[in-house]
Each structure stands twice: as C-alpha cells, then as structure tokens.
C-alpha cells in the first residue's frame with residue numbers, strides 16, 4: 455500500500471529537510487534518495503541522556519518536525535552508552551532512568567508543538583552497541599583512526615578535562631558506527647558535531663560501509679553573556695519543567711543590553727524557537743509576538759515580524775525589561791503542556807526521580823598519597839572524580855533505600 459510519506463514532492467521534501475540548517479555535507483546523497491530512488495529519506499538524531507533537557511531542545515525538535523513532514527523515516531537515538539562514555543556524565547546506575555526521561559521529554563515537546571509522533575522511532579544505543587559485531591567494528595575503526603584524529607573529532611562534544619580518559623576516544627568511533635547500525639542515509643545534529651560527522655564520512659568506507667550525508671543545525675546561544683549555556687550556571691538555561699516563577703527569575707537575570715541585538719539570547723530564543731514553532735503551527739511567514747508592556751512604557755504591543763521587533767529593540771523603542779516580559783510569557787506558554795504531562799504521568803515522574811536523584815552531602819574521602827605513578831597535577835582531579843563517584847554511589851544507595859521500603 456502506498457503511504458502518504460512517499461507522496462511528498464522531492465523538491466518540497468528537500469527544502470523542508472534542509473530548512474534553517476547551517477550546513478549540509480553531501481547533499482547529493484539526500485537528493486539521490488528523494489529524486490532517483492524515490493523513497494523516504496532515513497535519518498537519525500542522537501542525544502546522550504546526561505543532564506536534564508532544557509529549552510534549547512526545542513530547536514532540534516522543530517527540525518524533527520520538518521523531517522517527519524517531509525516524509526522521512528526518523529530515528530531518535532538515545533545514546534545511553536555515550537552518556538556514560540562522556541566522563542561518566544550518566545553513571546550506569548541511573549542511565550536507564552535518564553534514557554526514559556529523555557524519551558518522555560522529547561515525545562512531550564513534540565506533542566506540545568503538534569508534531570505527529572506515531573512514525574518516530576526511538577532506539578537505545580545499548581540495544582545494539584554491545585553486540586559482538588558492533589564491538590568488532592569498534593576495534594576495526596580503532597585500527598584505522600589515529601589517536602589524534604579521534605581526539606580532535608570529539609573536541610567540541612566530549613567534555614574536555616585535564617587528564618582525558620580513553621573513553622573520549624571511543625565515543626566518536628561509536629557515533630560513526632551508529633550510522634551503519636541504524637541503517638540511515640543521513641545523520642542530523644548541531645554544528646558542534648561536525649568533526650565527528652567528518653570522521654564518519656572519512657572512515658566508514660574503509661570498513662565497507664557507505665558514507666552518509668550530514669545535516670547541521672546552528673548552535674543557539676543561551677541566556678548568559680556571550681550566549682553561553684553552561685552547566686555550572688543554572689541561570690543560563692531553563693529546564694523544561696521549570697516553574698513559571700523560576701522562568702521569570704531566570705529571564706530577568708538574562709544578559710540583555712539595551713539596543714544590542716547581536717549578543718542577545720532572548721532575541722535568539724525568539725528567532726530559533728518561538729518563530730519556527732509558530733511557522734509549524736500556523737504556516738509559513740506567520741509571526742506574532744505579544745508583549746504585555748505596562749501602559750507607562752507604551753502599553754501592550756504585538757509584533758508581526760521578527761525584523762520589526764529587532765529594529766525596535768535596536769533603536770531602544772523596546773527596552774530589555776519589556777522584551778523580558780514577552781519572552782517569559784512565551785516560554786511559560788511553551789512549557790505549560792510539558793509540565794502538565796509530567797504532572798499526570800507517573801512513569802515520567804519516576805524517571806525524573808530515579809534518573810536525577812537529589813544531591814546528598816558526602817564526606818570527603820581521605821587524600822591518597824602521591825605514589826608518583828601518574829603525571830603531576832592530576833591528583834586534584836582524580837580526587838574530585840573519586841569524590842563525585844562516591845557521591846553518586848551514595849546517592850544511588852540512598853535512592854534504593856528510599857524506593858525499596
């Protein structure tokens with residue numbers, strides 16, 4: 455039976471697939487599938503279930519919406535082993551819950567922006583990455599990729615630490631192999647994945663596998679100065695389950711200097727999140743941004759184009775506090791259905807509770823003697839790693855205790 459997905463015109467599909475992207479590597483691979491083979495494009499987006507997904511996740515979600523609308527067969531890889539391999543950001547004890555939390559969050563975001571998700575496939579990395587075939591392929595790649603190239607490939611993705619672990623070199627090799635094992639034509643990700651994408655293109659053919667196309671989203675700035683989203687600065691990102699008053703507080707503390715439209719995370723949020731979601735919901739060129747501005751500053755205003763909003767901000771006709779009023783309302787509107795789903799879904803709540811157990815105070819372990827077996831200067835780092843490992847074990851132990859009674 456012919457399905458609707460094959461009926462999308464190849465040119466229309468290609469434009470949707472590449473809409474708003476920063477870069478596409480090997481576009482001819484995509485065109486060939488659509489125009490010559492005349493079948494749906496198969497692609498995947500990978501995410502490692504580390505920290506909690508934040509508002510930045512709306513950005514790849516709008517792309518997943520475009521891919522699905524273009525009739526693509528889309529897979530979301532919840533890369534649990536990658537979350538473990540990236541400096542143990544997700545310890546094995548909690549990674550299953552985090553993977554569940556990511557899946558439920560991603561589905562919830564997509565539902566909240568009216569994206570049909572019946573055709574979206576979720577795959578857990580560990581479901582195939584521990585097979586003998588995959589392992590042998592990792593070893594084969596390890597025999598053709600230099601340490602230097604593997605290190606460089608991961609430089610923008612794997613957390614950079616003073617004493618880098620071997621796991622950081624395995625990470626890019628596995629991401630390259632995922633393309634083959636997920637049987638896709640293309641991989642989608644942020645432009646920060648570029649070096650890994652190139653490593654995959656350069657090395658998969660040596661194993662007898664095809665080279666894939668790569669689709670890259672721009673990096674969207676956070677709320678801090680210089681647009682940084684930093685794990686250590688909780689104000690630089692907004693959790694998807696954040697309470698409305700916390701959203702307000704975080705937006706109010708966002709860097710936003712009068713007349714500066716270049717370094718402005720709030721305007722970027724409108725451009726990269728609010729606007730594409732409105733287009734998805736109401737069609738091309740739809741833009742409407744309401745600001746409940748106090749009467750003394752000109753009263754409520756609705757902008758019907760982003761350019762107009764930016765221009766007013768640039769000319770200081772729109773002030774930072776007023777822009778913040780509009781963005782706070784927009785974010786709270788986007789988050790409301792996700793919060794509601796969380797509140798009504800016990801599985802979602804359990805995944806959050808067990809995936810992200812609350813920090814407990816731990817006693818510091820005694821500093822071990824420097825036996826001189828490693829490089830100087832690594833002691834401190836190892837000690838803090840030991841402490842955080844112990845903290846995790848304690849956290850998990852406490853969790854098990856709590857949940858088993």
Ligand code: STL
Pocket residue numbers: 499500501502504531533536628629630632633644
């Ligand atoms: C992160 C943050 C992020 C993307 C990723 C990880 C991607 C991980 C990944 C892992 C395996 C793949 C593809 C992608 O095959 O924004 O911590």
